[in-house]
Amino acid sequence: MVDMGELFAVFLRGINVGGVRIAMKDLQQALAAAGFAGVRTLLASGNVVLEADTGAGSVKERVESALRERFGYEAWVIVKTAPQVHAIVARYPFGSSPGLHAYAVLATEAETVTDLVGALEPSPTERWQAAGDVLYWEVPKGSSLDTNLAKRLAQAKYKPLTTTRNLNTLEKVAAALA
Incomplete structure (x- = not known):
């Protein structure tokens, strides 16, 4: 494999839940065809590690374009560098508690997080x-669709701007970026 540059994690929003189904091998092939090197998918929930010789903004545009062309849906992704993913995992503020889910809501920019929580009460x-x-979020297992934040995240205006991953998934992505 030829080293093309920086490692990135690409987090796809809304695949393999609801109506958009993409096989991970097809996703891997589409991104390799779009010119990315070292494309690897993790789990079956839209987590990709790849190499690119451009910045995160360009990676985002190229990935979204490739997904739209290949799979015919309005694709939204969040792109993070390897150091950013490692920092997200390391900075999780709540520790680990039985019966609770640990999440990070990844956003396109800090203003999105500010708007998301705004005057919202937990x-x-x-x-x-x-x-x-990033918005770190902790919620009891079984209620991650019923809380105030979950309901706000489900609003259409946040779909192109955010995606949520549990801490275990982020740890696996961070390991793949090591």
Whole structure:
């Protein structure tokens, strides 16, 4: 494999849930055909590690374009560098608690996180902490669709701007970027 440059994690929004189904081998092939090197998918939920010789903004545009062309849907992705993914995992503020899910909401920019939480009050069972373009979120298992934040994240205006991953997934992505 030829080293093309920097390692990136690409997090796809909304695939393999609902109506958009993409096989990971097809995703890998589409991104390799778009000129990315070292394309690897992780799990079956739209997590990709790849190499590119351009910045994150260009990677985002190229990936979204390739997905639209190949799979025919309005693709939205969040792109992070390897150091950014490692920092997201290392900075998770709540520790680990039985019965709770640990999440990071990844956003396109810090202003999105600010708008997302705005004057929103956490449900009694959830807590969150904003950190730039990441919102750390902890919620009881089984209620991650019912809380105030979950309902806000489901609003159409946030779909192209955010995606959520649990901490375990982010740890696996970080390991793949090591």
